[in-house]
Amino acid sequence: MADRFPSPFDMTVPAGAEGWEQLYPYSLMFSDDRREYEESMFWFHDGVHTPEVVPPWDATVFEFAIISLSQYNTRHYLIPPALGVDIRVLNGYMFLTPVGVADPAEIESRVPHFMERAGFYFENWDRLYAAWMPKVRALIDDLDALTISPLPEKEDLSVITEGLGSGSGFELTTTYNRLVDLTLKLWNYHFEFLNLGYAAYLDFFGFCKGVFPNIPDQAIAKMVAGIEVDLFRPDEELKRLATLAVDLDLASALMSGSVDETLAAVKEHPAGEQWLAEWEKAKEPWFNFSSGTAFYSADKVWIENLDIPLGFIRSYIAKRQRGEALERPTEVITKERDRIVAEYSELIGSEEDKKAFEMKLGLARTVFPYVENHNFYVEHWAHSIIWRKMRDFGRVLVGAGFFTDPDDVFLLNRFEVPQALFDYYHGWAVGVPSRGPQYWQREIERRRGIMNALRQWSPPPALGAPPETITEPFTIMLWGITSESVQQWLGGADDSGGLSGFAASPGIAEGPARVILSADGINELQDGEILVAPLTAPSWAPVFGKIAATVTDVGGIMSHAAIVCREYGLPAVTGTAFATKTIKSGQRIRVDGNAGTVTVLDNGG
């Protein structure tokens, strides 16, 4: 077994991908300039958010996310032992490294600041969190209000008569800058509460593990989990629409045809208008829901791909017609949560510990709604708009002959888009051809080739020197990277047919495996099969009702996938590293969501 991962400096460029570095900001590259630092660090591939090659513009959003996370650790709250998470791109894949504070004296000196700052947020949590939602909603409105139009043949007369004194070219470039600024601000907002939310949760987690060393992680998660969670709303809406369709006798109209045909057929029906009104109401905002991690411009969003939610509604209608209940039994869930809390509390020996348990649980429950809810507003809703607006820029540049496809815009990084826009502005202003049509058409062609070559490469799980132990809480909880998983990566997959990972959601299931590598494949899942995927998205929840269990390559106990699996009572083992590589579709496997193990039983028929 190797004792370290390959150095980032030993990685070679896949054939056909030469020059890929120029597609990304220079600051994201491994380079001789920072070689000593970079070689001393442990870099892991972030398969939780970015399992695939990240196109240059998409990398902007991910970079903003990681930098925002970092600034809150390092500069806002001064988390005593932890600075930020550093980020590099290698062959188009994102690598991260948690950065700790090495000097014990410096850690000590950060403590009073942390207590003052984090303390302020914890003490005023409800008030501050109440302000968060309007802030993000206003930002979403601002994003939505951005209008991106081709430059006019001549300026409107009102520009003259109102003495505006500036023109459409300025509007276009300003709007782009505004979009980028709002995206950065969105990600600042995202981490205003998240790091502290995790910290309070971890404190409760650590306390429970101290009192009950063998308590399952998922028991702790269950005690804290919310009952009404916005991340589950999109799926709730689909169930509601399915129930309403059955009640209004619209099922037959809804069950076949394309989206347009179906909606037209519904409209013909006497009760059709009523259902369509509910459908429209559900769409905004709940269909701003990505079928992937939401970090890719290519991730399909429900509202732009209505066949996805309609397909789920159809399977819910079928379920409903078989007499199955669709509603989440919130009363049962609440009762079960209360029972779990009461029983563990009863088992605590000392009154003092019992009091501490209650206090920590109270704080964890105060902070946890943020952990569960933010994902819908930031990643799903706001990102959907960001990708949409970027496509509008792409469309403008298609109109100007720069691109052939609006999505070509994502092959430019965030600093190159203004260059292209300005080239367009330049040509428009002067009244001469822009260079863009020749330059970018050629360049896009080259970049497509590079992207395809990079997609053929598979990134190693990690680079550089493994740390002796991994202690950074977010790395463990969110990315699911532990000292053990690092050892596993170093040793490679074992050939005994067994895998281990996080016991992310309880229960034991056996069944045929179905390996699904992307969101497009989830419709292949048959009743009773076990989903094996690199990772899952919250928006896959509608199929969770028919499958027996889930196994993922990546993700920790607090990854969004784990939260959703627990909610749906689906046994899950996450962070197995090798599941999609070692398990084949059709093999019978056993998933133990209590112990965090996956066993191949036989090779199927």
Added chain:
Amino acid sequence: MSHITWFDAYAPGDEPQLGGKNASLGVMTAAGLPVPPGFAITCAAYRELLASNGLAESLTEVLADVVPDSPATVSAAGTVARALVMEAQLPAGLDDEIRAAYAELSQRCVRADVPVAVRSSATCEDSPDASFAGEHDTYLWIRSPDAVVEHVRRCWASLFTDRAIAYRRAMGYADDGIAMSVGVQKMVLPRTSGVAFTLNPHNGDRSQVAIDASWGFGEAVVSGSVTPDNFLVDKVLGTVTRRTISSKTVEHTLGDDDTVVEVDVDETRRDEPCLSDEEIAAVAKLARKSEKHYGCPQDVEWAIDADLPAPDNVLLLQSRPETVWSRKSPGPSRRGDEGYLESIVHTLMDPLHGRASQQVR
């Protein structure tokens, strides 16, 4: 009036009729603690035996000759007294009642002439000032209706063993103040058995039930002649948090002469788990119930009976207080008095412990 009280039909008012041992079996059954099934022949039956045969007087007469410090007088009186009880005529219908109850027990156990234990349960047993432990007789592996009736008589007669007579004299109990109930209880024939602690014996974690289990009778686990399968079960979620399957090379089974003998386990069963997931859950539940019933951590002996149909086959054999961890608080004290911010700071500075992949082992 019936002279039979089934353990699973026990009501709190029955106690005076059942004696200490049988009453406690009834109490446990009523509390949902599944002791092996069976019934008690009430004290009233014994009293009727005495009344219908005029035995009270003759016994008093015989025992009047006993001189406390003279073993010879004890022995002589005991021999006569036991013979009186053994030869007395059973009260009308009692013989039929015992046979009918035994037949029903056999039926419940899905086994013709089911082997039973026939146990004495005297009203004086477990008195605060005298335990009478082992003073009266118990008979194991009794099979057939005739043998059951015969051994019920022997239990009655065991009130007059030499040692019982002497013990009563020594402790100041009158001979005629005591009545005897007799318990008839299925002999457990374990397919699998073992022990369960209502905490993790390695770290005192009160949220867990630790189960050691091996094939056959519990001797193998208790004596340490095999490395048992080991399961850790979360009390609240009911999930198996850890399972270790060992190679169980020997087991204790019932030999020809009703003694327990050690034999090799055949190759195919050695490495098989000796409990199914349902059984693990049932054993954990049984241990947890016992802990709740007695109000403190328990050390429980249990068995999976080979005759009884599931889920009635999971049986509690014995439960006693756990003594090692119950006295200390589990784990290092968790800074319960600390402010939440200090605690969060410590959490952030400490390496995280107790993650899933560590629990797998």
